[in-house]
Amino acid sequence: MKNIITIMSKEFTRFFTDKRMVLMTILPAVLIYVVYTFMGTMMARVVLPDEYATRVFAVNAPASITQVLQAADIRIENIGANETPEAKERLINKEADLLMIFPADFDALVEVYDLQTAAGPAPNIEMYFLSTEPNSATAYHQITAILDLYETSLVNKFDINRDNTNADLATAEDVAASIISMIMPMLLFIFLFSGCMGLALESITGEKERGTLATLLVSPLKRSELAIGKILSLAVLSFLSGLVTAIATILALPNLMGGGTDGMVDVNIYSITDYILLALIILTVLLVMVAMVSIVSAFAKTLKEAGQATMPLMIVVMLVGVSGMFGGGVPTEPFYYMIPLYGSVQSMSGIFSLEYSTVNIIVACISNLVFACIGGYILTKMFNSEKVMFSK
Amino acid sequence: MNVILKADGLTKTFSLSAKQQKLQNTKKKVITAADHVSFEAYNGEIFGLLGPNGAGKTTTLRMLATIIKADEGDAVVDGSSIKSEPDTVRSKIGFLTSELKLEDFFTPNYLFDFFSKIHHIDPVTSQERKRKLFEKFGIDKFAEVKVANLSTGMKQKTSLVVSIVHDPNIIIFDEPTNGLDVITAKVVTDFLLELKEQGKTIILSTHIFSLVEKLCDRAGIIIDGKMVACDTLANLTAEKPLEDIFFDLYSENAGGAE
Ligand SMILES: Nc1ncnc2c1ncn2[C@@H]1O[C@H](COP(=O)(O)OP(=O)(O)OP(=O)(O)O)[C@@H](O)[C@H]1O
Numbered sequence: 001m002k003n004i005i006t007i008m009s010k011e012f013t014r015f016f017t018d019k020r021m022v023l024m025t026i027l028p029a030v031l032i033y034v035v036y037t038f039m040g041t042m043m044a045r046v047v048l049p050d051e052y053a054t055r056v057f058a059v060n061a062p063a064s065i066t067q068v069l070q071a072a073d074i075r076i077e078n079i080g081a082n083e084t085p086e087a088k089e090r091l092i093n094k095e096a097d098l099l100m101i102f103p104a105d106f107d108a109l110v111e112v113y114d115l116q117t118a119a120g121p122a123p124n125i126e127m128y129f130l131s132t133e134p135n136s137a138t139a140y141h142q143i144t145a146i147l148d149l150y151e152t153s154l155v156n157k158f159d160i161n162r163d164n165t166n167a168d169l170a171t172a173e174d175v176a177a178s179i180i181s182m183i184m185p186m187l188l189f190i191f192l193f194s195g196c197m198g199l200a201l202e203s204i205t206g207e208k209e210r211g212t213l214a215t216l217l218v219s220p221l222k223r224s225e226l227a228i229g230k231i232l233s234l235a236v237l238s239f240l241s242g243l244v245t246a247i248a249t250i251l252a253l254p255n256l257m258g259g260g261t262d263g264m265v266d267v268n269i270y271s272i273t274d275y276i277l278l279a280l281i282i283l284t285v286l287l288v289m290v291a292m293v294s295i296v297s298a299f300a301k302t303l304k305e306a307g308q309a310t311m312p313l314m315i316v317v318m319l320v321g322v323s324g325m326f327g328g329g330v331p332t333e334p335f336y337y338m339i340p341l342y343g344s345v346q347s348m349s350g351i352f353s354l355e356y357s358t359v360n361i362i363v364a365c366i367s368n369l370v371f372a373c374i375g376g377y378i379l380t381k382m383f384n385s386e387k388v389m390f391s392k
Numbered sequence: 393m394n395v396i397l398k399a400d401g402l403t404k405t406f407s408l409s410a411k412q413q414k415l416q417n418t419k420k421k422v423i424t425a426a427d428h429v430s431f432e433a434y435n436g437e438i439f440g441l442l443g444p445n446g447a448g449k450t451t452t453l454r455m456l457a458t459i460i461k462a463d464e465g466d467a468v469v470d471g472s473s474i475k476s477e478p479d480t481v482r483s484k485i486g487f488l489t490s491e492l493k494l495e496d497f498f499t500p501n502y503l504f505d506f507f508s509k510i511h512h513i514d515p516v517t518s519q520e521r522k523r524k525l526f527e528k529f530g531i532d533k534f535a536e537v538k539v540a541n542l543s544t545g546m547k548q549k550t551s552l553v554v555s556i557v558h559d560p561n562i563i564i565f566d567e568p569t570n571g572l573d574v575i576t577a578k579v580v581t582d583f584l585l586e587l588k589e590q591g592k593t594i595i596l597s598t599h600i601f602s603l604v605e606k607l608c609d610r611a612g613i614i615i616d617g618k619m620v621a622c623d624t625l626a627n628l629t630a631e632k633p634l635e636d637i638f639f640d641l642y643s644e645n646a647g648g649a650e
């Protein structure tokens with residue numbers, strides 16, 4: 001027991017006093033936050049360039065369309081047909097975003113135009129914009145979309161939910177939970193795994209390749225103590241790295257979902273029990289992941305080889321992670337929760353979507369512990385095997 | 393004098409991969425690195441294993457230190473068998489060989505403390521030991537420098553000191569002066585003699601005759617994995633100098649095994 005603590009304290013010292021290693025753990029989290037926030041901001045800008053008053057000039061704007069655009073908060077400034085060259089000039093000078101030219105009797109033309117016969121060209125709207133100017137381009141796309149919708153409504157045969165704007169009966173809580181439960185288990189799973197992969201490769205194959213593991217193996221240290229010490233410390237470090245990444249993700253998710261404050265994703269919907277169960281699942285599944293990667297790392301002779309050998313594992317983990325996103329809700333039979341990795345992803349999905357049975361979560365935790373012990377046993381055997389540890 | 397280490401028929405074969413066969417320019421699938429090596433070391437003496445490159449010295453010592461397992465034979469180290477009680481054997485010996493490296497990231501000071509803890513040495517004893525050993529080898533000057541930034545000699549000295557944090561009774565050193573300058577080499581050989589004064593038993597391997605002549609009470613000559621002679625230095629060199637004896641034995645034995 002004392003030796004296990006000595007080994008763990010060495011692993012922690014190694015990690016925390018090495019700025020490079022700490023940085024390497026924090027960096028992905030920072031990147032995730034930045035990328036998600038950036039993506040969210042970009043998406044929000046495309047969807048609604050809020051607070052920006054689009055400047056639209058129109059010639060012969062019919063009342064019908066002025067009304068439709070007004071409903072979307074777009075105000076039109078009417079100009080005479082002779083003013084179009086001047087309007088184009090202002091468009092180029094970025095003093096306006098869009099110029100629309102309608103036929104003089106647009107509404108009447110639309111009225112008489114018959115889709116069935118399609119005699120002669122349909123009435124045409126000319127639109128001028130500046131594709132290099134984001135506001136102008138956005139206005140163009142937005143107005144085109146609105147006009148398309150309007151066009152469809154002209155040949156309207158039936159409506160869906162015309163008056164009922166609150167047709168979605170899901171509460172904010174449900175929406176948040178379903179989005180998080182879709183994405184988070186997979187993200188978390190992959191973050192946890194990549195965190196522990198980096199650490200275990202360095203700590204096992206790295207030490208083996210550099211011959212420092214051999215120095216430990218000639219000490220009276222028991223191989224089992226070495227295996228347990230390594231697995232536990234790696235699991236704790238991976239947990240920390242996973243935690244940092246998860247926090248970054250949770251903080252960034254609202255930004256990703258568009259405009260931080262609109263309450264799409266509210267993480268306050270989870271109770272303390274949810275968090276405790278989640279932590280238990282994460283900690284125990286990490287033990288399994290660390291044991292798996294450690295075994296592969298111990299087999300590999302060089303870091304490069306270990307990197308290649310862990311790729312299939314990474315793919316399996318990703319697939320299992322993705323499995324949490326599909327399959328219409330989590331399974332309820334405890335049996336599924338005994339399957340390593342899969343059971344844990346389903347547990348996480350269950351916790352995140354607030355549809356879980358505590359029994360199944362506990363089953364998954366126990367199964368993880370059992371598999372971690374088996375992994376620890378195999379690793380011990382490997383530390384004992386001179387073929388694995390000392391063959392060149 | 394009583395026997396403290398007894399090797400009995402230690403045999404180790406390695407199977408060669410196709411790549412290794414090519415490298416060593418041989419068609420043999422297996423190579424017998426140690427071929428029934430037997431010898432005894434007495435309490436308080438320095439025993440030397442002398443042999444040319446590739447003779448099997450390191451292999452023999454690695455078996456004694458329990459980091460590789462013997463295919464055949466056994467050895468008893470201070471009453472413990474390397475086969476059945478490897479953990480106990482490891483706690484009784486100090487082993488130094490070039491394949492054992494210290495982690496680049498740590499300082500000699502940290503590593504000494506770490507291995508002292510692994511050996512369950514109480515802090516007071518270990519601090520005292522560290523002070524003395526660091527002073528003797530001049531490690532105190534670079535005790536806080538990371539191993540990565542040490543010279544080969546400094547690393548070697550640190551490895552040596554770290555291998556004996558637990559003040560073992562039996563010390564197994566594989567080519568302890570390899571890569572050291574004459575001054576540092578002398579510090580090491582003087583230290584080995586000092587350990588002997590303290591009553592420790594030392595097994596060392598080397599291909600340097602003068603080292604054997606200077607240090608060893610008894611020596612075994614290994615050629616092609618076989619122990620071809622093993623006696624006191626006085627008996628071995630009764631008629632001819634050690635070098636001549638070695639060449640005679642080499643021409644007698646080396647041809648047959650190839
Ligand atoms: N892991 C291994 N796999 C294959 N062959 C090996 C292995 N270890 C040692 N050998 C072979 O065993 C033989 C003895 O090697 P050993 O290292 O014991 O020699 P040595 O006496 O220590 O030589 P040196 O003076 O060069 O250190 C050599 O032919 C070597 O190639």
Ligand SMILES: [Mg+2]
Pocket residue numbers: 449450451566
């Ligand atoms: Mg050697």
